Amino acid sequence: RARRIDMLFVLGGNGTHAGANAIHDECRKRKLKVSVVAVPKTIDNDIPLMDKTFGFDTAVEEAQRAINSAYIEARSAYHGIGLVKLMGRSSGFIAMHASLSSGQVDVCLIPEVSFALDGEYGVLQHLEQLIKNKGFCVVCVAEAAGQVSELTVVLAFAFFRSIYH
Template structure:
């Protein structure tokens, strides 16, 4: 029996492993120093264009409140960045790249009560479009106290005022797609609806029409939601605005459920696409199991040149025997060929899902 006065071990309790709590850390905390060859000596931040380089800024104080002052200390500045290479190895050069962190600034280029903003959704539909319309509207009106937010209907065609759109059944006046003013009441609950309350379309891009519209309606902030083609157009609108000396900021919001963007971790709509893909995979698994002998279920998923949806759906479903992605060249025969692999799976399981 241990009778030491400083022993607090209860009967039946196994002794603690040696050095579990007493191992010294090199920095005095819970972290050890990495090898000296893993260092970052300099960080280069991707340059972000700013209207203040072309026009005089309002330098308005960022109050962040709809007429109600409250403490908000987590402002971001030029020194707040996200490192592009989060994983560091000894073989990497000491220089790193970074992206400017998004977030509220202490001073604003525009004076919020003078801001008239507009938002437009372009291209194909994607889960989350109404969430974007809702959050942009509520952020501008609630947090910043903007004067108004317009919703442009029917994609870029909504900027073509006083004109007529030709359709298969005749013609439809664009007046029926007149912009709508987005309010708290209008956007409340739209996140539960599919599609976009603004409507969407392909084509209709005309930089002159867009800038004329923004000038007539005193739009100073334009939010454009769309894919790669839409963003090429958005970039052109921004450049043309500078050429015409139109004091307009253009913000592009990437819309791709394929998750085929670097920089960001995940694009909106991607999780929904992966979830929907699992239903197709489960159906294919049932077909393969029930079609005897040697049933094969084949599922083709969207993604264009990126295999993120296919890969994540495969990992989540657990029923897939072979996943083919655009990033990896397909070999039909040979040691790593698709056909020999499927043949081996059929011999073992009697079915396969590709």
């Protein structure tokens, strides 16, 4: 009241919005006429009804740098595999956009699309074919893609090691 604040803008993620909600509740409780406006900010770009969130473009640009480095390393090695794990605990927007815009990714795994590691149409079979045909490959994985166990990852690397060493 002393400062005559009648509007508050906050930019941020879930924690910031929880805080904004608490401020709003407190203002109502004290019968203060304060508008609390919360603007979402997340690099994941996973907020419904929004085309693009703050930070998403920068996250994709930085991800492309990592992809480019993985591409150079994979291409430089005999039967090289470049593996890039990107942020995306609940969505694959960063991984998908960075993969498509780089033009260097052979396989992009995102949580929105289920996949099998093994079998005739599995990811491992596809990677094996890519390496035989191209000599290398680049894989981009969103953080939550497949939610595979550590044991599965260890088995996958053991599989590739047995074939190419």
